[in-house]
Amino acid sequence: MKKRYIIPMVTALALVPTLGAAQDAEFATLADTTFIFNTLLFLIGGFLVFWMAAGFAMLEAGLVRSKNVTTQLTKNIALFAIAAIMYWLIGYNIMYPGDGNWIIQDVFGSIGTKDIKSEIDAGGYSNASDFFFQLMFCATTASIVSGTLAERIKLWPFLIFVVVLTGVIYPIEASWQWGAGFLANMGFSDFAGSTLVHAAGGFAALAGAIVLGPRLGKYNKEGRVIPMPGSNLALATLGTFILWLGWFGFNGASQLAMGTISDVDAVAQIFANTNMAAAAGAVAALILTQMLYGKVDLTMVLNGALAGLVSITAGPLDPTLFGALWIGAVGGVIVVFAVPFLDKLKIDDVVGAIPVHLIAGFWGTLVVPVYTADTSFVTQIIGFGAVGGFVFIVSFIVWTILKATVGIRVSEEAEINGLDMSELGMEAYPEFSKG
Amino acid sequence: MKKRYIIPMVTALALVPTLGAAQDAEFATLADTTFIFNTLLFLIGGFLVFWMAAGFAMLEAGLVRSKNVTTQLTKNIALFAIAAIMYWLIGYNIMYPGDGNWIIQDVFGSIGTKDIKSEIDAGGYSNASDFFFQLMFCATTASIVSGTLAERIKLWPFLIFVVVLTGVIYPIEASWQWGAGFLANMGFSDFAGSTLVHAAGGFAALAGAIVLGPRLGKYNKEGRVIPMPGSNLALATLGTFILWLGWFGFNGASQLAMGTISDVDAVAQIFANTNMAAAAGAVAALILTQMLYGKVDLTMVLNGALAGLVSITAGPLDPTLFGALWIGAVGGVIVVFAVPFLDKLKIDDVVGAIPVHLIAGFWGTLVVPVYTADTSFVTQIIGFGAVGGFVFIVSFIVWTILKATVGIRVSEEAEINGLDMSELGMEAYPEFSKG
C-alpha cells in the first residue's frame, strides 16, 4: 500500500546504499540518474506513441464515409488492444530472443510472485519501460493497415490478421534489425522504423488491398476513378495533428537513452528534425496541389505532413535541419504523385496509407546514407527489400487463407448500406441525415 | 522577470550551495535530483490527468443525443473549473489536515507576498506540484458524475452539487486513506483510486440518478428499454483514447516518486500494467458482445477499456502483466453485464458511468489482495463500503435538498426539445439537420 501522505524521500534515502555504487549518499550516482532518465524517456516516448493510435483512429474515421465510421473506430481500438496482448504473449519474445522466456514465466508463474519484468536491467533502464515503448511500435504497424482496407473488409477477419501481424510478422522482421538480427549485422540502418514499422505496415496493407479488391464503384468501367470523399475532415486533421505530436515520441525516444548530454542533445535534434520534415512535407503538398490542380487539397496536405514524418523516421538524428527539410519535402511530393498512381493500378487505398507509409518509407530508408556514416544505399535497399518481401508474401498468404476460409469481404449489399449497419448495427452519427 | 537570453546555468550553479548538502558543486546531490524527479513526475502525471477532463467531455458529448451536446460540454468544462477552485479553497485543506491552513494564508496573505505553496517540502517534491496533481483527482471524481445524469438535469443544480462534491465530499473520503486517515490505518489499499475516485464518483452519480429519475421514454410501460443512441461515436472513441492516455498519469504518477531506480521502475511497471488492463477490458467486451449479441458493440468496447482501467487502478503495481490482463478482462465483462442490469433496475445511466466506475471500481478494489501483500479482502470490502456508503448517503441528501429547493430536473417540454435550446439557447451542431 502506498499512502500519499508518507514522505517518499525517506524511502529514497533508505534505498540508496543497496541500489547504487555510492559510498556517499549525498550525491546522486551516475548509474541511478542514467537509469531514471532513460526509463523516463521510454515512458514519455511510449505514451506519445500510444497517442498515435488515437491519431490513426481519427484520421481514418474522418476519411471514410459516414456509413463506415463506427466500424473504422471499432477496428482501431480493437487492433490496439489486440496488439497489446499479442506482443506480450508472443511478439516481444520473438523480437528479442536473447531475453529468455520471461513472458512464459509471467503467465505461468505463481500468482502473486513478481515476474522478471521487475528486474532491473543491467543496461540502464527499466525492462517494463522498454516493453511499454516497443509495444507501441508493434501496434502502430497494425494501425497502418486498417485505413487502406476500410469500407469493405469484415471486422473479424481483419482482427485475425492483426493477431498474426502483431504476434508474429512484425516481431520477426523487426527482430532482424532491432533484435540484433542479420539486417543489423549487415549494416542496415533504420533508426525509428521507416522500414520496420511504416513500410511493413504498408506492405501488409498492400497485400490486403490486392486480395480484397477495390470498393464497389471506385473504378468505373471507363477506368475513371470515382471520388469518395471523407465524411469529416476536421477529424482527419485532428488525427494528423495527433500523429505529428506522437511522432516526437516515436523518433525522439528511439534514441533509447537521455542520461548523458550527448544523448539528450540527440533527442532534441531529433525533435527539431522531425518537426521540420513534417512541416516540409505539408508545405510541399500544399504548393504542389495548388500548382497541379489549381487548388489546395487538404487531404494531400495532411498526408504530405505524414509522409514527411515517415521520410525522416529512418534517420532523424544525423541530417541538418536543411536535410530534414528536403527529405520531408520529397516525402510530401511523393504522396501527391503516388496517390493517383495507385488508383491507376486500381489498388484502392482509402486513406492513402500505402503512399504515406510504404512509398515514403522507402524514400526515408533510401536517403539515410546521405547524412549517416557507415551506411550504403545498397544495404538500405536490401534491407527494405527483405522486410518488404517478407511482410508482403506472408501477409498475402494470410489474407488469401482468410479469404478462402472465413471470407474477408462483406456482401455487396452490406457494402452499399455501409458496414456500420450491416456489420455492427450501430451508426456513428445516427441523427445527421446524409446529403 | 525572466529573460530568455540569460543563461540559466549561472543561476543554477550559484544556487546550489544554499540548496543542497553539497560541499562540492561538481556533483549533483541526491536530495536535489530526487526532488526534481519527483516533482517532474507530479507535473507530467498532473497534465495527463488534466487531459482526462477533455476525455470525459468528448466521451459524454459523443454518447448523448445531439440536442443535449452543448449542455454536456458546458457541464464538463464548468465542473473542472469549479473543482479547481473548490479544491484549492477548501478541499486540499480538508484532505491533508496536517498541512495547516496554507490556503487561508494564500487568500488573506498580503498581496505580493509569496504564499506557503512556494516552500520546499521536506519530503522531496514541490508542494505546488503535489497540489496540481491531487487537484486533478478531485476533478476526475466530478467528471464521472456528469455523464450518468445527462440529458435531463438542470445545469446550475448540477454545478452546485459539484461545488459540494469537490469542496467537501471527495476531500473527506479521500482523506480517510490518502490523508493518513482511518482507512489507511486499517490497512485498506487503493493505490490510485478505484474506490476513492472512481467508485466515489460512481456513487455520487448513482444517488443523483435515483433522485433524478430516468429520461422520458427510456423505459416504456411494458418495461422495455428504449435505445437512445449517442450522436457521435467518433467523439466517444476519441474520449476513450484520451482517458486511456491520461490514465498513465493517473496510475503511474500515483507512485508519487521516481527519484530512485526502484521508484521509476515501479512507474514503468504501472504504465505497462495499466495499458494491459485497458486492452484486456476492450478485448473482453469485444468478444463477449459478439458472443451475446452476434455483433460487436463499440460503446461496450469503449466502456470495456475504461472498466479495465478502473479495475487495475486500485493496485496497478503489484500484478504481473498476466495479472493485469485478467483483472482488466473481468472489468470488461462486468460492464457488458452491468449495463443491462442497471436498465433492469430502471436506473438510467446515460454513458454507463456506474458500471465502469462504481462496479468495476469495486472489482478493482476487491482484487487487490491477490497480488498485494499485507492486504485483506475483508478490509478492502470495508473500505469500499465506508467510502461508498458515505458518498452515497451524503450525495443522496444533497441531491434531495437540491430537488426540494431549486429543482434538479428540466421540464418535460425542455427535455423533449433538448437541453441545448431550452437551457442554453445554443445548439452544438446548428447546421446539421436531425435524421
Added chain:
Amino acid sequence: MKKRYIIPMVTALALVPTLGAAQDAEFATLADTTFIFNTLLFLIGGFLVFWMAAGFAMLEAGLVRSKNVTTQLTKNIALFAIAAIMYWLIGYNIMYPGDGNWIIQDVFGSIGTKDIKSEIDAGGYSNASDFFFQLMFCATTASIVSGTLAERIKLWPFLIFVVVLTGVIYPIEASWQWGAGFLANMGFSDFAGSTLVHAAGGFAALAGAIVLGPRLGKYNKEGRVIPMPGSNLALATLGTFILWLGWFGFNGASQLAMGTISDVDAVAQIFANTNMAAAAGAVAALILTQMLYGKVDLTMVLNGALAGLVSITAGPLDPTLFGALWIGAVGGVIVVFAVPFLDKLKIDDVVGAIPVHLIAGFWGTLVVPVYTADTSFVTQIIGFGAVGGFVFIVSFIVWTILKATVGIRVSEEAEINGLDMSELGMEAYPEFSKG
C-alpha cells in the same frame, strides 16, 4: 545506426569522462544533470505548445460555419508548417542576433556535416531543444490570426502574411524582450508572452480585420449584429481543452530551467497558477453570462478560460494561487464585455481572438507589477504599446499591400457559397445536409 539491442549504459559510462568535469565516474555531475533536465523541460514544453496548434485548429473549425471548415483547417496546418520553416530560415536568427548565422551554416554547410545546432550550449541546455521550443511560440502567434479573419479571407494571401509574420514581424518584436533587446533593458516583464505572443497575434489579427472588413451580413443596415453560430461546439470545446493542456508547456517551460530545486518548484507553481487562472476565467464567464443574459454561453466560457490563460501568461510565477484566480477571473470578465464591444465597432472577429489574446493580453501584461518586484505599470504599458504599435502598423501595411495587389477577400458569391467549395472544392462534412 542505433541498434535497440545495444545497451545504452555502456555508451553512457564511456562518454562521461569527456563530457562532464567528473573525475569520479560514479557520481552524476551537476553540469550533466542540469543540462539534461533543462533540455527535457524544453522538449516537454515544446511538444505541449505544438499541441496548441491542434487546439487552435479545432477551436476555429468548431466556431466557423460548416461551409468554411475545410479552409479553416487548411489554414491552421499550413500556417504551422510555414512558421516552422520561416522561423528556422530567418526568424530565429533575427530574434537571437548574438548567436551568429548558424542557420546559414546549416543551409549552405556541406551535406553530411553536422551543423551548429549540435553544439552543446554553454548555458546548460541543448540548442536544438531551445530552437524547438521557441519555434512553437512563433507558430502560436500565427495561429491567433487565423481565427479572426475566418470565413472571408483568401487562402494564399493569408499564408503570405504568415510568412512575413513568422519570419520577420514576430522575431523582431520578440527580440526586443527575449533577445535581450531594449524592452528587456527597460525592465519590461513578459514571462511567457501575454504581449509578445498573444497581443502581438491579436494586433496582427486586428489589422487584418480592419483591412478585410466584416463578413457579409454580419452587421445589417440597422446596425444590428447577426449571429453566425459555430458549426461544431464539440470541436470548439476540444480545442479549448487542448489549448489549456498546451499552456502548461507554454508557461511552465518558459521558466527555461528545471535543473535545480528552485527552478522545478517554479515550474510547478506556474502549472498550478496557470490552471487556476484558466479555471477562474471560465467560472467568471459562466456566472457573468448567466447574470447578463439569463443563460450560460458556452462559447464565452471557452473564451473565458482562454482569456484567463492569456492573463496569467505575462507573470505566471509570482502571484499566489489567489492572485492567479482574480487575474484569470478578470480575463474572463473582459471577454464577456469585449466581444460585443468589438461588434459595436463593426470589427468582425469570428472566434473572439482579439478579446482573448489582445485585450486579455493587455490586462495580463498590465497586472504584472502587482506581484512581481522590479516592474512598473508604466514600463508595462510602454512595452505593450511598443509591441502593439509595431505589430499593428507593420501588419496593417502588409495587409494593405496584399489587398492592393493580389487581393485578400474572396468574391461575394464565394463567401455566400462558402470558402470550402469556392476556394478548395472540398467540403469538410460532405454528407451532412445543412439545417
